[in-house]
Structures are given as structure tokens and as C-alpha cells.
Amino acid sequence: MTAFRPGDRVRVRAAEKPGHVRTPGYLKGKTGEVESVLGEFRSPEDLAYGLSGEPERPLYKVGFRQTDLWGGYEGSASDRLYADVYEQWLERDEGGAR
Amino acid sequence: MSHGHPHYEAGRQTISPYAHRIRAIEALLVERGVLTEPEIQDRIAYMESRSPENGARLVARAWVDPEFKELLLSDTKAAARELGIDASGPVEFVVVENTPEVHNLIVCTLCSCYPRAILGRPPDWYKSFEYRSRAVREPRAVMREFGFEPPEGVEVAVHDSTADVRYMVLPMRPPGTEDMGEEELARLVTRDSLIGVSVPRYAED
Numbered sequence: 347m348t349a350f351r352p353g354d355r356v357r358v359r360a361a362e363k364p365g366h367v368r369t370p371g372y373l374k375g376k377t378g379e380v381e382s383v384l385g386e387f388r389s390p391e392d393l394a395y396g397l398s399g400e401p402e403r404p405l406y407k408v409g410f411r412q413t414d415l416w417g418g419y420e421g422s423a424s425d426r427l428y429a430d431v432y433e434q435w436l437e438r439d440e441g442g443a444r
Numbered sequence: 445m446s447h448g449h450p451h452y453e454a455g456r457q458t459i460s461p462y463a464h465r466i467r468a469i470e471a472l473l474v475e476r477g478v479l480t481e482p483e484i485q486d487r488i489a490y491m492e493s494r495s496p497e498n499g500a501r502l503v504a505r506a507w508v509d510p511e512f513k514e515l516l517l518s519d520t521k522a523a524a525r526e527l528g529i530d531a532s533g534p535v536e537f538v539v540v541e542n543t544p545e546v547h548n549l550i551v552c553t554l555c556s557c558y559p560r561a562i563l564g565r566p567p568d569w570y571k572s573f574e575y576r577s578r579a580v581r582e583p584r585a586v587m588r589e590f591g592f593e594p595p596e597g598v599e600v601a602v603h604d605s606t607a608d609v610r611y612m613v614l615p616m617r618p619p620g621t622e623d624m625g626e627e628e629l630a631r632l633v634t635r636d637s638l639i640g641v642s643v644p645r646y647a648e649d
Contacts, residue, residue: 368554368606368607369606370553370554370604370606372553372580372581384536384538384607384608384609385536385608387607387608390607390608405607405608405609407609412600412602415580415581416581419581419582420582420584420585421583421584421600422597422598422599422600424599425583425599425600425601425602426599426600426601426602427580427601427602427604428601428602428603428604429603429604429606430604430605430606430607430608430609431606431607432607
């Protein structure tokens with residue numbers, strides 16, 4: 347069972363974690379929508395240090411509005427940025443629809 | 445050379461300090477028995493056997509065969525296998541389709557993730573800090589610099605390959621190519637159009 351489903355509003359955790367992290371800084375604290383569940387993978391953040399990376403974690407494709415990410419974004423309000431984010435980096439956005 | 449830093453000459457080429465470091469690591473890995481020289485050579489041969497031509501063949505087949513297109517979009521590894529391209533391995537592949545409504549662009553902001561098992565090594569600019577930082581923030585400006593501007597009203601979708609999935613773009617078939625066969629179509633598909641910074645060549649080029 348995965349914690350989130352396509353269509354869910356999620357926020358990328360604004361956590362600081364040292365070392366190898368696969369969540370880009372520009373997405374931290376940003377809210378987007380789960381586009382799809384990509385499968386379950388061993389955590390690259392542990393594999394990088396020779397650990398097993400287990401248990402496998404769900405990986406989501408999350409879509410963000412570009413205008414929510416960057417001030418003064420040049421382009422259409424419908425332009426999107428998609429990134430692949432592991433479940434441990436996501437939390438439910440309780441704010442509901444924006 | 446007498447300007448304060450060493451130069452290494454191999455033939456006429458200067459070898460960078462990074463290349464020296466890699467060779468030293470490689471020699472150590474072989475010495476410690478982690479890898480063998482033939483394994484390294486096999487790996488190099490594998491990577492050299494991959495090229496954007498593979499992507500062009502996949503795209504051209506998808507343009508002429510709707511069932512193959514469905515397979516390419518739903519199970520990229522299986523589609524590659526049908527054309528004799530071995531894309532097996534731990535990473536997943538997702539092909540994103542350009543449509544009259546959406547134009548897709550691929551980047552890896554964290555490093556240089558790229559569908560290597562299909563397309564081989566990425567171009568140098570793909571790995572540059574400039575491309576990686578600007579493709580997410582100002583994709584339209586980046587595409588303009590590659591000579592491409594999405595038509596009015598088209599949504600730009602940027603895919604940041606941050607994890608275990610590698611992305612490739614399925615560009616739209618150019619107009620005026622209705623009479624072309626698969627091989628001729630494949631020649632229109634450029635590496636850059638598979639990344640999404642531009643679109644395939646037009647028929648009349």
C-alpha cells in the first residue's frame with residue numbers, strides 16, 4: 347500500500363538531510379500533485395553509502411506548477427515541472443485545493 | 445611548460461587531472477580484485493554500442509505503428525527489446541509523448557541521469573551546471589537558444605530525473621512526412637529532439 351494516490355495534493359518536506367539526497371532543494375516546502383506511482387525502489391540515499399537501501403520505498407511522479415516554484419516565471423500558467431520524489435520526502439498537503 | 449601547473453601529453457591531447465584520477469581508481473579496483481580489465485572493456489563496449497540512433501529507431505517505429513507506440517509508452521523496455529535494443533537493468537524508463545498541447549523537456553538537476561542504456565552517453569551540455577539549473581527555471585529560454593520555440597498555447601512540461609526513472613521524449617512526427625518509410629523517418633529524429641530541447645528535422649531540410 348502506498349500512502350498517496352494520483353491526484354493527491356502533497357508537500358515536499360522542507361527537511362535538511364546531510365549527504366546524498368535525491369530530492370532537489372528547489373522543491374523543498376513546495377506543494378504539488380501526485381501524477382503517478384512509479385513503483386518501489388531501494389533507497390538511493392542509503393545505497394550511496396553501501397547500505398542495502400531496504401526496505402523498498404514508493405516513488406512518485408509529482409507535478410508542480412512552474413509559477414508556484416519560481417518568482418517571475420516566463421511562460422504559461424499551465425507549464426508544469428515533474429520530479430520523482432520518494433514517499434519519505436512527501437507529506438499530505440492539508441491546505442486542500444489552492 | 446613553465447606556467448605553474450603540470451601538463452600531461454598523450455599524443456597531442458592534454459589529459460585532465462580528473463582523467464588521471466579515474467585511471468588511478470581503475471588501476472586500484474583491478475589491483476584489489478573488485479573489477480577485472482576485461483569487465484571494464486566490456487562495459488566500455490556496451491556504452492559505446494548505445495547511441496541516439498536507438499532512440500530514433502524507437503520513435504520512427506512508433507510513428508508508423510500505433511500498437512508499437514502504445515507499447516513504447518507503457519513498457520519501454522519491452523518496446524526496446526522488440527527492436528533488439530537491450531535496455532534491461534535496474535532503472536526504469538518512461539517515454540513522454542509530445543502532443544499539440546504539451547511539449548516535454550528532460551533534465552537531471554542533481555547529476556546527469558539520462559537513458560544511457562538506450563541513447564548512450566549524454567552530450568556534455570546536458571551535464572553542465574548551466575543547463576541543469578536553467579532547464580527547470582527557464583525552459584522556454586533554453587529551448588529558444590537551441591533554436592526552438594513551442595507554438596503559442598503549448599504547455600511546457602519539464603521532467604527532472606531525480607530518482608530511478610530515466611526519461612526520453614517521443615517527439616511529434618513532422619508534417620509533410622506522410623510518404624516516408626521508417627528508415628527515412630528515423631533520420632529526422634535528432635538526439636536533441638529526444639531530450640526535448642528541440643524538435644525533429646523537417647522533411648524539406
